Amino acid sequence: MRSALFIPLISSALAIISANAAAQAQNPNTLLNVSYDVSRELYKEINPAFAADWKAKTGVQPTINQSHGGSSKQAGAIIGGLEADVVTMNQSPDIDILVERGNLVSPNWKNAFPKQASPYSSVTVFLVRKGNPKNIKDWSDLAKPGTQVIIPNPKTSGNGRYTYLAAYGYALQKTKSEKQAKEFVTDIFKNVPILDGGGRGATTTFSQRDIGDVLITFENEAELIGKEVGPGKFEVVYPSITIEAPAPVAVVDKYAKKHGTEKLAKAYLDYLYTETAQDIIAKHYFRPRNPTPAITKKYAANFPEVKTFSVDTVFGGWKKAQKEQFDDGGIYDQVVIEAFSKKR
Numbered sequence: 001m002r003s004a005l006f007i008p009l010i011s012s013a014l015a016i017i018s019a020n021a022a023a024q025a026q027n028p029n030t031l032l033n034v035s036y037d038v039s040r041e042l043y044k045e046i047n048p049a050f051a052a053d054w055k056a057k058t059g060v061q062p063t064i065n066q067s068h069g070g071s072s073k074q075a076g077a078i079i080g081g082l083e084a085d086v087v088t089m090n091q092s093p094d095i096d097i098l099v100e101r102g103n104l105v106s107p108n109w110k111n112a113f114p115k116q117a118s119p120y121s122s123v124t125v126f127l128v129r130k131g132n133p134k135n136i137k138d139w140s141d142l143a144k145p146g147t148q149v150i151i152p153n154p155k156t157s158g159n160g161r162y163t164y165l166a167a168y169g170y171a172l173q174k175t176k177s178e179k180q181a182k183e184f185v186t187d188i189f190k191n192v193p194i195l196d197g198g199g200r201g202a203t204t205t206f207s208q209r210d211i212g213d214v215l216i217t218f219e220n221e222a223e224l225i226g227k228e229v230g231p232g233k234f235e236v237v238y239p240s241i242t243i244e245a246p247a248p249v250a251v252v253d254k255y256a257k258k259h260g261t262e263k264l265a266k267a268y269l270d271y272l273y274t275e276t277a278q279d280i281i282a283k284h285y286f287r288p289r290n291p292t293p294a295i296t297k298k299y300a301a302n303f304p305e306v307k308t309f310s311v312d313t314v315f316g317g318w319k320k321a322q323k324e325q326f327d328d329g330g331i332y333d334q335v336v337i338e339a340f341s342k343k344r
Helices: 018-026 037-058 071-079 093-100 158-175 178-190 199-207 219-229 253-259 262-271 275-283 293-298 311-315 318-326 331-343
Strands: 030-036 063-069 086-088 120-129 214-218 234-237 242-247 249-251
Touching: 030 037, 030 071, 030 262, 037 063, 037 199, 037 219, 037 262, 037 275, 063 071, 071 086, 071 093, 071 158, 086 093, 086 262, 093 318, 120 158, 120 219, 158 178, 158 199, 158 214, 158 242, 158 311, 158 318, 178 331, 199 214, 199 219, 214 219, 219 234, 249 262, 253 262, 275 293, 311 318, 318 331
Parallel strands: 030 063, 030 086
Antiparallel strands: 086 249, 120 214, 120 234, 120 242
């Protein structure tokens, strides 16, 4: 169990994909979009829509390839040599690290596209089994003895990191105490039987392996599970307060320049803000950040109002949160070590 909590950021299997990326160096009409786990279905629909739009405008048929995994794993793979043209992540640290450790992305990447380069967002919700047998309604219920909570590993997954910060932020606002917030999330992680590397792995654990009483995940993933597994097996629960999760995007300048895809890469990310793409985004239960009034009205039922906070407002921004919570020896490491010791 303990070794599973500290798996490396760089996956050798993912790094091997760089050989395929290198092969596209002479093809300026092929893009590799490296993204996070639970955006697979979204980009399966976005990519052909963009390709058709680009061909209509230029007469050229582009090829858009996808790579998905735990957000932080994906960032580590790019640093290790996976030659992404663009990244579409679920948290800004996984783009900032590409600036800091490899000079792969422009330091001003947040200003390159609208809405701080985040064309959509999501919120963290609970997915419970039909009838909600454990009567799980809020974050406090996750800390109760006998409740199994499925969360992806915050060391490798942006989904997991948002879950951890959502629970910690809830406790901070309830108790006004860092000590009590740390104790609260420790009690939650005592109830975590397994930490998958990414959001999709956690989904499989919960929905297909039937492990756990509640899955903590993004809103869009919760809705998708209901469609994939079949109606009537699960219910979505919105907690009293949750965290907003903007999904940032960036051109990986170093590799786009190497591949000659700079123009195509920028156009691809610009496309995410168009009415067509924003409609697809909303259709997949991501919250569009540049919707037309028609899109807002069309999908209003998909997005109930929920009280949220951000990483900036509660944790002082991602840089501070990363250092205090997730760096080696940080509060998260202390939490999981304490949770593990209490399980023994």
